[in-house]
Amino acid sequence: MKKLLISAVVVVVLISLIFLSPHQSEISEEELRIKSFGSAEEFKEYLMRSSEFSSFYTLSYAARVEVTADSGAKALEESPMLPERYSETNVQVKGIDEPDIVKTDGVSIYYSPYPWLRYLVYPGGIHYQGETMIFRAFPPTNLSKTGEISDSGNLLLYENVLVVLSYDSINAYNVETQEKVWSADINGSYVDARLLDGKLYLVTRSGLNFAEPCPIRPLSVDGKVIEVTCGRIYHPTVPVTVDTTYTVMKLDAKTGEVENSISFVGSSGHTVVYMSENAIYVTYNSFADPARLTYQFISENPDLVPEWVKEKIEKLMDYDISSRAKQVEIMYILEQLRASMNEEERLKFENEYYNRWENFTKKHSREIEKTYIAKFSVQLEAEGINSVPGRLLNQFSLDEYDGYLRVATTVGGDENDLYVLDDNLDIVGKIQGFGLEERIYSVRFDGDVGFIVTFRQTDPFFVLDLSNPENPEIVGELKIPGFSSYLHRIDEKTVLGIGMEDGNVKISLFDISDLTNPVERDRYILQEYWSEVMSNHHAFLLDKEHGVFFLPAGQNGYVFSYGDGLRLVKAVKGNAVRAIYIDDYLYVIGPEEIKVYDENSWERVAELKFD
Known part of the structure; x- marks a missing residue:
């Protein structure tokens, strides 16, 4: 034996x-460019050359059930009071909204508690499960459920249209009448989406058809099939492994009209989507x-x-x-x-x-593992492709600033790199081999500064000076126990870190007033084993006016102030998953109830249990 x-x-x-x-x-970066296919035959030939690298498979998708909104839902009968301020989803780039399970317009709350629960199979058929609930939220004395939508998923809100995104479909509703205004079926699977200036940028993924590779039909809107022609499908100029076609589409959020679309071939490994005001980046891994x-x-x-x-x-x-x-x-x-x-x-x-x-x-x-980055303008024109060594952690590993793209990667699982790419995606600067024997756990870029946490046994907190794109430098480093999985820049002198230490949720307050000498000014250990913020930044809420932040942890919710160090000002018992603020009220939302707190006194002023 x-x-x-x-x-x-x-x-x-x-x-x-x-x-x-x-x-x-096996690509040298000098050769790597992007071009479109001239014909279906050219696409087939490319697939044949690429097939030398890997085997292919296709996925079949379950039939979906068409569900319409409740036509009996009533609009609000009176004009509600309007708040002076309300929170938005915590996003990476200000002004570019990201899908999440909770949205608010300052008057109502829209909540999809089970975004990916679609079907329940039972003897005799398939029963649809999941819904999006609508609540009148302001003022808190009027807190009540006003309706529901029979679709669940991640949400985007533009003016009076609520877009519900699920794995294989999109449904948009008028929030005043709760009537469906447009819908779309995804031929493949949903990857991610962004909302900018009333335009929905949708990224989908679909399998390859060797017999008829193009045109591809990634979406149908209100029964109209959207086609992407061969000339709008892009590929690297040399064969790489491909098992997937990615499509980026620009839709009018109010009408569902597809204004433009573009596709490119790649692999289905570890896809990351990042969007700036100027471009959309979609990445995938290759070995x-x-x-x-x-x-x-x-x-x-x-x-x-x-x-x-x-x-x-x-x-x-x-x-x-x-x-x-x-x-x-x-x-x-x-x-x-x-x-x-x-x-x-x-x-x-x-x-x-x-x-x-x-x-x-x-x-x-x-040379063994690389991340390929495809770049498209917001008008959906192909602008380039290139690769960097290693693997991205998540969307925060990418950041565009002053025409340069900064990319943080982990290489081989035990060292880390930082690359700066110019507008053409050519590498112009880099830092290689920091955080040895560790991997990246969190990244945050902010203007000319970057923050990276690596971890294996201790938590090195690196501060990067990125003011010279051709010569990025690590200017500060701090080693402390535990690690931070999410970083948030509070102000010019403070970065908040949320992570783990010894099996418990840890909150760190970093003083970065001297970039060369970062200091952990305060720390707080919650007696909880996990926080969703560590894997989903949408669960975090910062209210600068009151100097507090919220995070769910375990089955509870916690509110901290940070002005004079970390102080727990409110602990909310129950399954808290999100929080929003409207004026001076904090709404803590869970699968079974909403609790409302006055942010001046932290007294509970309203509560609504769901049916």
């Missing part, structure tokens, strides 16, 4: 490259060709195998067969080598192979 386990080492190393790294490429990697590994370790093995593998690399087929042949050649050895020779070879492979992958980590 021991012999079998040891002899499997080489095979495991090679198989892991094939199956754990399904999206492969190096495993056969090419193994060949390079053997070439760099010539003493590891005899000459006949090197010759066979070198000859194999010239064959006109897929990378997967080449890798299978390489495994067979190495198995032949093992079979020619005695037990002690095999034992030495397998241990040498394993350890040298570990060193090889560490040395070439920036």
Whole structure:
């Protein structure tokens, strides 16, 4: 048994490259450009070349049930009092709204408690589950449920139109009449969306059709099928792994009219969407060709195998067969080598192979995994594509400022990089190899400054000076226990961090008045095991006028002040998931009730339990 386990080492190393790294490429950044397909035949040829890198599969999607809003819903019968201020969803870029389960216009609250609960299958049919509830919120004395919409999902609100986005459909409602004004079916799956100046920017993902790759039909709006022609589908200028077509569409939020659309081919691995006022960026991961990697590994370790093995593998690399087929042949050649050895020779070879492979992958980590970034203008014209080494954490790993895109990545799982790309996505500056033996847990860029937290055992908090795009620098570093998964710039001198320490939720207040010497000015440990803020920034609320912030943690909600350090001013018992403010009232929202607190006294002034 021991012999079998040891002899499997080489095979495991090679198989892991094939199956754990399904999206492969071998592209030099100098060659990487973006262009559209001239015809369906050109698209087919590209897919055939790309298929050398990976196998393809398609997904089937369940039939959806059409559900209409309650036609009996009544509009508000009287003009409500209007507040002087109300909160908006916590977003990355001010002015660009992001979908979330709660929205408010200062008078009403719109809440979808179970955004992805779509169907319940039972004997005799499929029953739709989930709804979006509408509440009159202001003034708090009038808190009441005024209606519901029989669709659930993440929400976007523009004037009097509420857009409900689900995995495979979009439904828009007039919030005054609660009548559906337009709807769309997604042919594939929803990836993300943004709302800017009344325009809905929708990103979807769909499988590939080898027989008829284009045109593609990603969406139908009110029964009208939207087509993206071959000339509007883009690809890198050299073959890369593709198993997915991404489509970005610009819709009028009020009418659902699709004003423009553009598509590009890529892989389905770890997609991140980031939007600035000028451009939309969509990213995906890609891994190096495993056969090419193994060949390079053997070439760099010539003493590891005899000459006949090197010759066979070198000859194999010239064959006109897929990378997967080449890798299978390489495994067979190495198995032949093992079979020619005695037990002690095999034992030495397998241990040498394993350890040298570990060193090889560490040395070439920036070549093995890359993130591809496709850039489109807000008018949906293709502006470029490029790659950077490593993997993004989330949308906060990207930030556009003064014509430059800053990108933070983790490379190989144990070191981290920062890249600055110009308007053409060419790399003009970088910092490589910081936070060694750690990976990125949170990122926040703000103008000429950036903040990055890495973690393995301690929490290095890095401060970056990005004022010179060609020479970004780490100017400050602080090591403290635990880690922060979300960073929020409170003011010029303060950054808030929310994360974990010793299994509990930790809140840190960082003093950055001296960028070269950041200090953890205060910390607070909640006796809770998790906060949604750590994975979803929409759950966080900051009210600067009252100097407080809200976060859900565990099954409860917490309100802290931060002016003179961290002080817990209100603990809300119950399943709190979001909070909003309207004038001087904080509304804490959960799946079963809404509680309202006066922010001057923190007394509860209203409560509504759902039916």
